[in-house]
Amino acid sequence: MNAVNFKLSGIAVPVSPADMLEEICEHFIEHAEVERKDGLAVLRSKLGTAQIKIENARLRIELDCPTRETLHMSRTVLAEHLFYFAENQPFELTWSEPTSLSALPNLHEVTVVSAYDVTPHMRRVIFSCADVMPFVDGDMHVRLLVPPKGRPPVWPGFRDDGRIAWPEGKNELLVRVYTIRALDRDRRELWIDFLQHPAPGMSTPGADFARDVRPGDVAALLGPGAGGLPEARTILLIGDESALPAIARIAAEAPAETRMRAIIEVEDGAEEQPLQSKGALSVQWLHRASYPNAAADMLVREAKAAIEAANDETFVWVACEKSDVRTIKTSLKARNHDRRMMYVAWYWERDMNTA
Ligand SMILES: Cc1cc2nc3c(=O)[nH]c(=O)nc-3n(C[C@H](O)[C@H](O)[C@H](O)COP(=O)(O)OP(=O)(O)OC[C@H]3O[C@@H](n4cnc5c(N)ncnc54)[C@H](O)[C@@H]3O)c2cc1C
Numbered sequence: 001m002n003a004v005n006f007k008l009s010g011i012a013v014p015v016s017p018a019d020m021l022e023e024i025c026e027h028f029i030e031h032a033e034v035e036r037k038d039g040l041a042v043l044r045s046k047l048g049t050a051q052i053k054i055e056n057a058r059l060r061i062e063l064d065c066p067t068r069e070t071l072h073m074s075r076t077v078l079a080e081h082l083f084y085f086a087e088n089q090p091f092e093l094t095w096s097e098p099t100s101l102s103a104l105p106n107l108h109e110v111t112v113v114s115a116y117d118v119t120p121h122m123r124r125v126i127f128s129c130a131d132v133m134p135f136v137d138g139d140m141h142v143r144l145l146v147p148p149k150g151r152p153p154v155w156p157g158f159r160d161d162g163r164i165a166w167p168e169g170k171n172e173l174l175v176r177v178y179t180i181r182a183l184d185r186d187r188r189e190l191w192i193d194f195l196q197h198p199a200p201g202m203s204t205p206g207a208d209f210a211r212d213v214r215p216g217d218v219a220a221l222l223g224p225g226a227g228g229l230p231e232a233r234t235i236l237l238i239g240d241e242s243a244l245p246a247i248a249r250i251a252a253e254a255p256a257e258t259r260m261r262a263i264i265e266v267e268d269g270a271e272e273q274p275l276q277s278k279g280a281l282s283v284q285w286l287h288r289a290s291y292p293n294a295a296a297d298m299l300v301r302e303a304k305a306a307i308e309a310a311n312d313e314t315f316v317w318v319a320c321e322k323s324d325v326r327t328i329k330t331s332l333k334a335r336n337h338d339r340r341m342m343y344v345a346w347y348w349e350r351d352m353n354t355a
Pocket of ligand 1: 179192193202203207227242347349350
């Protein structure tokens with residue numbers, strides 16, 4: 001590793017430093033290399049190194065990162081997670097220095113180039129972006145930020161504790177998480193595929209944005225972050241339409257020697273998409289519209305069977321609805337699958353009032 005020289009210290013005061021350290025290790029093991037020794041955890045990732053140590057009933061944090069930008073991104077990632085882990089319990093976080101940046105280093109303003117339907121329920125929006133390099137070979141996921149209609153955008157900044165300061169009131173942004181489906185370096189363009197999911201009686205602002213956008217509309221992407229391309233010779237991909245853009249990107253970027261099996265649930269045959277790959281890819285499409293009523297959990301059942309049949313060297317990648325993800329995760333735990341060989345995330349939550 002090159003010499004790193006951008007450093008920052010922090011002090012976190014949770015109700016239980018030991019429980020919080022445990023939670024940090026448990027969570028970040030899927031995103032970083034995590035080394036744990038008694039009251040010390042060391043997290044290493046592309047952003048740099050974070051040492052977190054229990055000291056005087058507090059957590060002392062030492063960040064050591066390759067650039068000023070990654071230092072501030074590490075600080076923000078950690079701050080957002082620590083406050084999330086603290087839930088509603090008292091929690092304080094202070095840093096040795098305030099931020100020296102005026103804007104979030106991973107915020108990219110983008111302009112809509114075009115939008116079209118890829119299938120009846122999947123709408124692609126192509127954005128132009130001044131610098132697409134952060135999106136190359138990297139993590140796939142972004143937060144899409146859309147300013148209120150008719151108002152000039154006000155983008156977020158930093159809070160003193162390192163978290164993101166979101167604009168409020170009239171400047172409040174629509175924020176939804178999406179996947180960079182593909183990028184074109186030469187044209188400096190990024191593609192995002194938005195599922196047009198029906199939600200009777202409810203608004204679907206993310207899906208509606210894609211339906212209504214016009215060339216020239218401005219938005220921003222915060223990221224990329226989390227959800228890197230899995231590195232393994234054998235990959236099992238499991239997901240529904242919300243994960244289809246990610247599965248398509250993983251398949252498209254996998255090297256030739258990769259063997260992949262994908263199980264993808266879509267509404268019907270019209271929602272299937274051809275998936276390109278240099279590797280060997282077999283796709284099993286599941287059509288929700290043709291399930292008998294009693295088989296509503298077809299994706300879960302197929303996923304469990306595939307996970308049981310997978311070997312220990314298989315990277316298992318799963319993304320779909322929250323409760324389905326939880327059930328599938330139980331199968332992975334039951335077979336003691338190596339946490340570093342899996343990505344399991346819920347991409348949306350079924351609304352129990354409308355289900
Ligand atoms: C890491 C990550 C990457 C993602 N990538 C993509 C992507 O590339 N493309 C994509 O389309 N989605 C993606 N998603 C899912 C997307 O963020 C959610 O579907 C989001 O809720 C859509 O926002 P919305 O405003 O349209 O609906 P919301 O306002 O969030 O929800 C409105 C209603 O729609 C229901 N709903 C939400 N999503 C779905 C769905 N997928 N299917 C059926 N009902 C739904 C909700 O239960 C609710 O009742 C991703 C999510 C994550 C966490």
